[in-house]
Amino acid sequence: MNRTGIVQDPIYMEHVMDPGHPESPERLKVIYRMLEEEKELPLVGVKPRPATREELETTHSPVYIDRIASTAGKQHFRLDMDTSTSAKSYEAALLAAGGFCELTKAVWDGQLDNGFALVRPPGHHAERDRAMGFCLFNNVAIGAYYAINAFSLERILIVDWDVHHGNGTQHEFYADPRVLYFSTHRYGFFYPGTGGATEVGTGKGEGFTVNVPLPSGSGDLEYVTIFETILKPIALQYRPQLVLVSAGFDIHYNDPLGGMEVTEKGFGELTRVLMEIAEATAQGKLVFTLEGGYDIEGEKQSVRTVLRELSQAFPPEKKDHTEKEKGKNQPLEQMILQLREIQGRYWKNL
Numbered sequence: 001m002n003r004t005g006i007v008q009d010p011i012y013m014e015h016v017m018d019p020g021h022p023e024s025p026e027r028l029k030v031i032y033r034m035l036e037e038e039k040e041l042p043l044v045g046v047k048p049r050p051a052t053r054e055e056l057e058t059t060h061s062p063v064y065i066d067r068i069a070s071t072a073g074k075q076h077f078r079l080d081m082d083t084s085t086s087a088k089s090y091e092a093a094l095l096a097a098g099g100f101c102e103l104t105k106a107v108w109d110g111q112l113d114n115g116f117a118l119v120r121p122p123g124h125h126a127e128r129d130r131a132m133g134f135c136l137f138n139n140v141a142i143g144a145y146y147a148i149n150a151f152s153l154e155r156i157l158i159v160d161w162d163v164h165h166g167n168g169t170q171h172e173f174y175a176d177p178r179v180l181y182f183s184t185h186r187y188g189f190f191y192p193g194t195g196g197a198t199e200v201g202t203g204k205g206e207g208f209t210v211n212v213p214l215p216s217g218s219g220d221l222e223y224v225t226i227f228e229t230i231l232k233p234i235a236l237q238y239r240p241q242l243v244l245v246s247a248g249f250d251i252h253y254n255d256p257l258g259g260m261e262v263t264e265k266g267f268g269e270l271t272r273v274l275m276e277i278a279e280a281t282a283q284g285k286l287v288f289t290l291e292g293g294y295d296i297e298g299e300k301q302s303v304r305t306v307l308r309e310l311s312q313a314f315p316p317e318k319k320d321h322t323e324k325e326k327g328k329n330q331p332l333e334q335m336i337l338q339l340r341e342i343q344g345r346y347w348k349n350l
């Protein structure tokens with residue numbers, strides 16, 4: 001059994017955008033309620049702290065940080081077409097980024113084996129000087145820089161399975177080989193529009209960005225196959241010292257925005273592949289942070305599955321249909337061939 005940490009705090013539900021906005025406090029309310037019911041899950045709470053100014057400035061410009069700070073105490077402030085703040089949003093955003101850093105520290109120090117920051121607002125769309133797509137501060141990027149600086153790390157793998165491409169995270173590390181950014185996402189007339197397979201990084205970072213654009217309707221088979229045949233060989237060659245995950249549950253089959261078909265069981269299988277990678281190269285050090293996910297019930301069940309997998313508190317379920325169906329899916333085979341051609345220049349294992 002693993003010691004799995006979680007970050008949870010009522011402050012994360014005090015960030016409220018427009019009425020009826022899908023990125024609502026309800027998302028966490030339901031997850032937190034589930035955690036109360038799941039008494040048999042051996043989870044360890046990690047108390048969040050606000051991210052420091054210095055930590056924020058690794059990822060965001062001083063002007064942008066000041067702009068977000070200026071929203072504190074204001075009832076409603078619009079930052080972007082679909083992103084706004086309430087009086088406590090700044091505080092929540094500081095604690096989301098800082099909570100992820102604290103959890104990462106506890107895992108790195110060995111107090112915990114792995115963990116999941118159940119926080120809002122999400123982060124992977126946030127750019128250096130711009131709020132985007134429901135995101136204020138880029139939690140996973142701030143956490144990666146924190147680990148690089150605090151523990152002198154040289155290789156961090158960020159895996160982003162949210163249905164949307166993590167443009168902010170990609171841009172942050174596009175020229176930086178210390179972070180390998182791997183993203184699966186829906187692509188083609190879909191927000192935010194970045195994340196083509198030929199976007200591979202630049203300069204010293206060339207080859208350290210891996211984009212897997214997927215068509216709508218992709219499900220367990222596609223995702224697990226991509227994780228096994230593309231992510232795993234690349235990761236085993238890169239040998240990350242730490243694995244961070246932008247976990248978006250908007251690839252769930254019931255999600256109103258995503259259009260993908262991943263089941264709860266699929267989330268468990270993806271988590272297992274990530275655990276295998278982390279165990280092989282990073283002493284199992286694996287830290288998740290919550291990104292999107294807008295079907296409240298589907299998200300809750302999927303987070304439960306991920307936590308069960310991370311904690312290894314229950315015997316794993318058997319794989320079945322994904323194995324049987326392998327090789328029958330032509331668009332998937334073509335995507336794998338294309339990715340091998342593009343990324344094979346950098347990754348001999350592929």
Ligand SMILES: [Zn+2]
Pocket residue numbers: 162163164248250291292293
């Ligand atoms: Zn998303």
